[in-house]
Amino acid sequence: MTDFDVLIVGGGPSGLMLANELGARGVKCLLLDAKASTAFNPQANATQARTMEHYRRLGFAHEIRALGLPGDHPTDIAYFTRLNGYELARLSLPTANEAVEKIKTMKGSWSAAELPHRVSQKFVETVLKKHAQSFANNDIRYAHRLIDFEDQGDCVLARFCALATPDQIESIKVKYLVAGDGPKSSVRHALGISYTGETGVKRSYMGGQMFAVYMRSKDLYQHIPHPRAWMYVTVNPKRRGFLASVDGHEQFAFHSAVSESENPEHWAEKEARQLLLEFMGCAVDFEILSIQTWTAGHSLVAERFQQGRVFLMGDAAHLFTPTGGLGYNTAIEDAVNLGWKLATAIARPELAGLLNTYEVERRPLALRNTNYAREFADSVGLYPVTPAIEDNTPEGQAERERAGVHFNAHVRKEFNIPGVTFGGRYDHSPIIISDGSTAPVDQANTYTPTATPGGRPPHAWLNDGSSLYDHFGRDWTLINLTSGHEIEDAHTLVAKQMGIELKCLKPNALDLPELETLYQAHWVIVRPDQMVAYRHPITAKEGAPEPLALWRQLLAA
Numbered sequence: 001m002t003d004f005d006v007l008i009v010g011g012g013p014s015g016l017m018l019a020n021e022l023g024a025r026g027v028k029c030l031l032l033d034a035k036a037s038t039a040f041n042p043q044a045n046a047t048q049a050r051t052m053e054h055y056r057r058l059g060f061a062h063e064i065r066a067l068g069l070p071g072d073h074p075t076d077i078a079y080f081t082r083l084n085g086y087e088l089a090r091l092s093l094p095t096a097n098e099a100v101e102k103i104k105t106m107k108g109s110w111s112a113a114e115l116p117h118r119v120s121q122k123f124v125e126t127v128l129k130k131h132a133q134s135f136a137n138n139d140i141r142y143a144h145r146l147i148d149f150e151d152q153g154d155c156v157l158a159r160f161c162a163l164a165t166p167d168q169i170e171s172i173k174v175k176y177l178v179a180g181d182g183p184k185s186s187v188r189h190a191l192g193i194s195y196t197g198e199t200g201v202k203r204s205y206m207g208g209q210m211f212a213v214y215m216r217s218k219d220l221y222q223h224i225p226h227p228r229a230w231m232y233v234t235v236n237p238k239r240r241g242f243l244a245s246v247d248g249h250e251q252f253a254f255h256s257a258v259s260e261s262e263n264p265e266h267w268a269e270k271e272a273r274q275l276l277l278e279f280m281g282c283a284v285d286f287e288i289l290s291i292q293t294w295t296a297g298h299s300l301v302a303e304r305f306q307q308g309r310v311f312l313m314g315d316a317a318h319l320f321t322p323t324g325g326l327g328y329n330t331a332i333e334d335a336v337n338l339g340w341k342l343a344t345a346i347a348r349p350e351l352a353g354l355l356n357t358y359e360v361e362r363r364p365l366a367l368r369n370t371n372y373a374r375e376f377a378d379s380v381g382l383y384p385v386t387p388a389i390e391d392n393t394p395e396g397q398a399e400r401e402r403a404g405v406h407f408n409a410h411v412r413k414e415f416n417i418p419g420v421t422f423g424g425r426y427d428h429s430p431i432i433i434s435d436g437s438t439a440p441v442d443q444a445n446t447y448t449p450t451a452t453p454g455g456r457p458p459h460a461w462l463n464d465g466s467s468l469y470d471h472f473g474r475d476w477t478l479i480n481l482t483s484g485h486e487i488e489d490a491h492t493l494v495a496k497q498m499g500i501e502l503k504c505l506k507p508n509a510l511d512l513p514e515l516e517t518l519y520q521a522h523w524v525i526v527r528p529d530q531m532v533a534y535r536h537p538i539t540a541k542e543g544a545p546e547p548l549a550l551w552r553q554l555l556a557a
């Protein structure tokens with residue numbers, strides 16, 4: 001028996017992110033992953049802006065932004081009949097270098113500390129792992145497998161082994177077990193929790209089996225007679241698919257739709273070459289790094305995210321069709337939500353009731369995000385393509401124009417999603433205190449900054465070039481927009497009594513006079529996951545709740 005507080009099963013993005021959240025808060029944590037190390041395959045390829053803001057909060061967004069494509073590589077998403085054929089539609093997006101500068105001048109929907117970053121999950125995982133390992137209280141073990149576990153009511157007993165020594169079984173007693181063990185989650189199965197929702201949806205693209213080839217090709221770009229992009233999508237009746245650049249030079253992730261009459265179970269190099277030929281419209285020299293099949297067409301959410309002392313997060317809790325790039329990003333936000341609550345419950349067991357709000361807050365978000373992904377999949381995958389689209393005739397030209405109109409609208413719908421990334425809210429959570437205001441309507445492509453409790457705090461840039469978020473505390477933050485110190489004093493005292501770390505921010509210390517207008521508040525409390533928990537609005541007719549009562553609600557005490 002070893003002495004750990006939390007056992008994390010799975011060292012994918014959700015497990016590693018949770019190890020960072022817990023590691024930073026001094027929780028003793030063991031992470032097990034059955035793989036030799038972090039992902040070899042590229043997997044997810046879009047890190048959303050809100051995820052980047054969380055990486056910034058943990059201090060490594062700049063490391064992630066430096067990974068993947070070279071800083072000056074375009075990140076456009078473009079649609080073609082075939083890659084050496086006609087271009088149909090394009091969304092031009094900033095390079096990584098431009099993104100860092102551009103965000104400082106953006107307003108409205110993109111008023112944020114970070115823009116999205118196009119980078120393969122395999123690279124992100126290496127940074128998450130490096131930082132998770134930097135905490136002395138974390139023990140990160142790859143090539144180790146959870147065998148089984150038992151929730152004993154006051155603790156969880158688990159057994160695991162190193163893959164190299166399967167006979168040497170180790171036992172561990174922990175306060176909590178968190179399963180970030182992917183879509184086939186053995187923990188979820190052992191708990192008897194099922195996914196609910198839709199699966200097996202058929203579309204000509206993004207609904208059905210997909211054949212994925214991770215490849216190296218030194219001359220692929222030479223065969224594309226169009227401006228450089230990051231993601232290339234094909235629209236033709238024969239072979240729909242997408243190709244994403246992994247390193248901007250020679251590594252690519254090619255994902256091809258497989259028709260219902262095909263069976264890719266035993267497909268290998270010969271089929272990979274044929275599929276790429278059909279996708280490109282010409283032969284290309286390439287080396288295969290790996291081959292996988294996967295299934296698109298899921299919108300699945302687990303019935304429960306918690307059972308006793310065991311929690312589910314990431315793909316173990318929800319399974320997406322990857323349109324919109326929401327699976328991995330939703331997984332990260334699960335870990336962010338659970339991290340501070342677990343750390344609080346471990347440090348202050350009398351606040352363990354907070355843990356019951358994890359499912360209350362995250363399950364509706366999983367339903368919301370899987371719905372958005374499904375809408376994007378319908379939009380891109382149900383488009384009726386006719387053979388004429390490739391013809392050099394007036395009819396072909398008309399077909400391409402029709403497709404161009406559709407995909408130019410689609411690409412903005414799927415890839416310009418500030419509303420999805422910033423607009424997730426916990427309005428109905430018992431630990432959010434409503435001020436009676438109503439949040440703006442949830443829309444994928446528009447985000448309206450608001451300090452209405454339950455959502456992301458409005459962002460602002462300071463004169464010194466820092467983000468308002470850079471000044472928030474690691475845990476709780478009180479933004480005091482009054483001229484006095486009474487609010488700070490009262491809340492600091494109560495936070496101390498409750499064993500909570502509270503940082504107080506005064507706007508004059510931030511040189512940001514417009515904060516009162518932006519927040520429409522006298523004072524605001526922001527949670528450790530950078531969500532507004534309470535706002536005392538400038539229009540308030542009544543006094544604020546008494547501080548102890550307020551904190552008791554915010555902490556589910």
Ligand SMILES: Cc1cc2nc3c(=O)[nH]c(=O)nc-3n(C[C@H](O)[C@H](O)[C@H](O)COP(=O)(O)OP(=O)(O)OC[C@H]3O[C@@H](n4cnc5c(N)ncnc54)[C@H](O)[C@@H]3O)c2cc1C
Pocket residue numbers: 009010011012013014015032033034035043044045046121144145146147180181182183185186212292294313314315316322324325326327328329331
């Ligand atoms: C081909 C492909 C393309 C994708 N594209 C996108 C995309 O464009 N955008 C997007 O957002 N998402 C995409 N995804 C999904 C994304 O990769 C997942 O949503 C993400 O990896 C989920 O992270 P996770 O931490 O929940 O689980 P995972 O990354 O699946 O990690 C689970 C880990 O648990 C480990 N494990 C399982 N059982 C045990 C056990 N008993 N003991 C120890 N370890 C165990 C596994 O080894 C694994 O490493 C894609 C996925 C695939 C396969």
